Amino acid sequence: MGKNITLSFGGGMEILFNNTKEREIELPDSVVNIKDLIAYMKDELLQERPELFVLNDSVRPGIIVLINNADWEIEGGLEYELEDDDEITFISTLHGG
Amino acid sequence: MSKEDLDRYSRQILMNNFNKDSQLKLLNTSVLIIGAGGLGSTAILYLGSAGFGRIGIVDNDVVEETNLHRQVIHDETKIGLSKAVSAQQTIKKLNSKCECYVYKLLLTSENALSVIKPYDIVIDATDNVCATYLINDACILTNKILIQASALRMEGQLSVFNYNNGPCYRCLNPIPPPAGTVTKCNVSGVLGVVPGIMGCFQAVEAIKIAAGLGANYSQKLLIYDAELGKVRVVKTRPKQENCSICGKNPSITSLIDYEDFCNMKKCTNPNMSKDRITVEEYNEILKVNKPHVLIDVRPKEAFQLSNLPNAINIPKLELSNNAQKIKDLLKKKAEEANVSEVPLYLICRSSATSLNSIPILKEQGNFKVSYIIGGLLEWKKKIDPSFQIE
Ligand SMILES: [Zn+2]
Numbered sequence: 001m002g003k004n005i006t007l008s009f010g011g012g013m014e015i016l017f018n019n020t021k022e023r024e025i026e027l028p029d030s031v032v033n034i035k036d037l038i039a040y041m042k043d044e045l046l047q048e049r050p051e052l053f054v055l056n057d058s059v060r061p062g063i064i065v066l067i068n069n070a071d072w073e074i075e076g077g078l079e080y081e082l083e084d085d086d087e088i089t090f091i092s093t094l095h096g097g
Numbered sequence: 098m099s100k101e102d103l104d105r106y107s108r109q110i111l112m113n114n115f116n117k118d119s120q121l122k123l124l125n126t127s128v129l130i131i132g133a134g135g136l137g138s139t140a141i142l143y144l145g146s147a148g149f150g151r152i153g154i155v156d157n158d159v160v161e162e163t164n165l166h167r168q169v170i171h172d173e174t175k176i177g178l179s180k181a182v183s184a185q186q187t188i189k190k191l192n193s194k195c196e197c198y199v200y201k202l203l204l205t206s207e208n209a210l211s212v213i214k215p216y217d218i219v220i221d222a223t224d225n226v227c228a229t230y231l232i233n234d235a236c237i238l239t240n241k242i243l244i245q246a247s248a249l250r251m252e253g254q255l256s257v258f259n260y261n262n263g264p265c266y267r268c269l270n271p272i273p274p275p276a277g278t279v280t281k282c283n284v285s286g287v288l289g290v291v292p293g294i295m296g297c298f299q300a301v302e303a304i305k306i307a308a309g310l311g312a313n314y315s316q317k318l319l320i321y322d323a324e325l326g327k328v329r330v331v332k333t334r335p336k337q338e339n340c341s342i343c344g345k346n347p348s349i350t351s352l353i354d355y356e357d358f359c360n361m362k363k364c365t366n367p368n369m370s371k372d373r374i375t376v377e378e379y380n381e382i383l384k385v386n387k388p389h390v391l392i393d394v395r396p397k398e399a400f401q402l403s404n405l406p407n408a409i410n411i412p413k414l415e416l417s418n419n420a421q422k423i424k425d426l427l428k429k430k431a432e433e434a435n436v437s438e439v440p441l442y443l444i445c446r447s448s449a450t451s452l453n454s455i456p457i458l459k460e461q462g463n464f465k466v467s468y469i470i471g472g473l474l475e476w477k478k479k480i481d482p483s484f485q486i487e
Contacts, residue, residue, distance in 0.1 A: 010252055010322055012280065021325055052278050062226075062274025064318070066331055071269075071318075073334040089329075091320060093270060096249035096282040097136040097224040097292050 002027040003084045007041075011092030013063065016053055017045055027082065034065070035078040037088065053090075064091045098124070102194075106148050119308035120148055126307035127151035129213060131204055131232055132222035133180040134158070135282070135292030136246050136299065138170035140220055143300035145188035149307065151196040152188070153216055156180040157203040161449050163413075167289035177447060204228060206352035209235040218306060220299050221245040226279055227355040233258060233266035234352055237342045242312075244302045248292035249285055251323040255298050256314050256333070259343065260306070263315040268337040268344075276360045283453045284460055291323050372455055372467045376475045379442065383407070388434035390426050391442045394454045399446070403485040405476070408444065413454045420461035427464075441466040446486065448472040 008022045017023075031040045035057060042054050052060065058078060059065055065072040066089035067080055082088075098121055103110070106120050128144055130137050133156040144152055160168070160175045160183055168180070175183040181199035188197045200212055204223075209231055213219055219241045221232045229245060236243040236259055245266060246255040258265045298319060306312050313319075320329040342349045374382075382389060393400050393408040400410040409426070411419050423441065430439045441464055443451035451468035458464045469475075477484040 010320065011249070011254070012285070021322070051275070055275075060275060060278065061270070061272035062278055064269075066329075069329055069331045071331065071333040074332065091254075092278070093226075093274065094247040094249045094252060094254050095224065095226045095229065095279050096247055096285070096287055097132055097134050097222050097295075 002029055002031070003082055003086075005082060005085065006087040007045075008087060008089045009091070010089070011064075011094050013053070013090045013092050016047055016049065017041075018047060032081060033078065034067070034072065034076075034080045034082070034088070037082060038078075059090065062093050064093060065089065066091070102148070109148070114310065115308060119310070122309055123148045123304065123307050124150045126218065127153070127216045128218045128220060128303050128307075129153040129155065129216035130220045130222055131155045131228070132224065133168070133170065133184040134164065134222065134224060135167035135248060135287065135289070136222035136296040137180075137184070137220070138168045139293045139296035140222055140299045140303075141184050141188065141296075142170055142191070143297060144220075144303060145192050145195050145197065147300070147304050148192075149195060149303075151198070151216075153198045153200060153212075154181045154184050155200040155202065155204055155212060156184070157201060159447060159449055161453075163283075163450075163453075167287060167292050169289075169293060204231060204235075206231065206355065209352060210239055213239050213241055216241065218242050218244065218303050220303060222296060222299065224281060226273055227359045227361060229266060230273065230358060231352065231355045234342050234349060237265055238350075238352070242306055244299045244306075244312075246295040246299050248295045249280070249282060249287055251288045251291055253291050253295035253298075253319075253321040253323075255295055255302075255319040255321075256317065257302055257306075257312040258315075260312050260315040262336060264334060264336045265340060265343045267342050268335075268340045269318075269333055271337075271341065273359045279361075280460075281456060284456055288323060291321070294321065294323075373448075373452075373470050374442065374467050375470050376479050379444075379469050379476075380480050382442075388430050388436065388439045389442055390423070390430055390439060391444060392423070393444050394451050395445045403473070405444065405473075413445075413450050413457070416454055416457050417461055420458065423458070423464070424462060438465060443468040444476075445472045447474050 004026050006024050014021045031037055067075040068087055110120055130141050133154050158180050160171045160178050170187050171183045179201050181201050185197050185199045213235050219236050242260045243258040302312050316333055318331050318333050338345050391408045393410045394413045396412050443454050445451040448471055458466050473486045477486055
């Protein structure tokens with residue numbers, strides 16, 4: 001059985017994903033790490049304009065990725081292996097004031 | 098410390114982890130706030146009242162009516178006035194002892210280092226990505242602590258950089274976002290109080306750093322979402338050895354061209370962009386009868402009082418809804434003149450509104466659009482003294 005994780009969005013990323021800031025999903029077995037997750041989200045969940053989400057098999061610059069509320073860089077980045085109940089967050093950096 | 102100061106700051110000094118010495122440290126610390134907008138308004142108000150010895154305010158904009166819902170350091174009487182000067186006036190009334198300097202300029206690669214150098218702490222309260230990279234790099238080169246925040250819609254973000262060997266903005270964001278992915282308050286909107294809250298957080302950080310109590314958000318990112326009522330404080334990566342400005346072998350050793358770096362040739366300096374013409378140039382266009390479309394983006398009431406004879410009135414807030422109408426107008430003009438396309442010019446009272454209208458139009462299509470520098474005030478001054486405008 002696939003893993004269940006929570007996806008959360010912010011900074012405008014939610015607009016690309018059904019305008020929902022939080023959702024739980026069950027992943028297919030083929031999705032093992034964050035790299036797989038990004039590809040899966042692009043193919044199955046993204047509503048429009050993939051260039052606002054992905055660039056060269058990763059997220060585009062300007063998106064903060066959090067793995068259980070920590071910067072994905074300190075958790076292994078694209079190679080991090082997803083576990084049940086993980087919360088993966090995609091937040092666009094804001095530029096306004 | 099004087100008796101007067103002891104009294105004035107007594108409620109702050111009463112706290113058991115903030116004493117007379119802490120207050121003295123504030124008096125001996127200087128903070129530079131870059132941007133007197135939504136973030137800067139509350140940051141400046143609290144820093145001015147907290148007892149800092151010296152603050153500096155950098156802003157090149159003038160106060161507009163559409164700013165007032167969030168830029169609470171300004172008020173209706175300040176519309177048209179420099180934001181830096183307006184903020185300074187408020188601080189002088191609030192705390193006459195706080196030395197408050199203003200820089201009515203746009204921070205650029207040429208002036209950033211000299212503006213930042215005399216200050217201990219820098220607050221980035223700007224609204225665009227180029228300025229954020231410029232300020233980050235300038236703070237690394239001058240070794241200043243940077244408190245960076247931003248806000249859009251109902252969300253805010255904040256982090257402290259270059260503090261106690263912590264990361265810088267570039268460590269977290271080595272590559273700027275692609276130009277087309279960034280939106281601003283004048284396009285996406287912003288709930289007024291949200292930048293205010295983030296500006297308050299910036300003030301807390303500055304006070305804690307100055308008083309020696311330590312920053313809360315170094316190597317941490319505060320993410321506030323007023324829609325969900327959620328505050329996240331997340332741990333970020335440490336200082337990166339391969340960072341191009343604060344790393345071991347930095348490739349950036351002096352300030353660069355940030356518009357080029359961010360692929361946005363017009364985002365930090367509107368005066369350098371080609372999206373503008375002078376009133377003299379526009380007068381010439383009229384004289385030679387060069388085909389074009391002129392849109393006056395002021396509110397209807399203002400337009401009805403006085404306008405240029407060939408101007409069409411579409412207020413700024415109605416531009417995106419009328420994008421198709423504008424496209425049709427341009428097409429019709431081009432057909433009449435038998436050319437492939439005609440330019441679109443925007444005018445308003447002082448050019449602040451028309452400048453801010455350009456990104457709205459660009460969101461809606463590939464408009465060849467410029468604004469008229471200085472607007473109708475400049476038109477009255479340089480071309481037609483009889484033109485009715487205040
Ligand atoms: Zn760095």
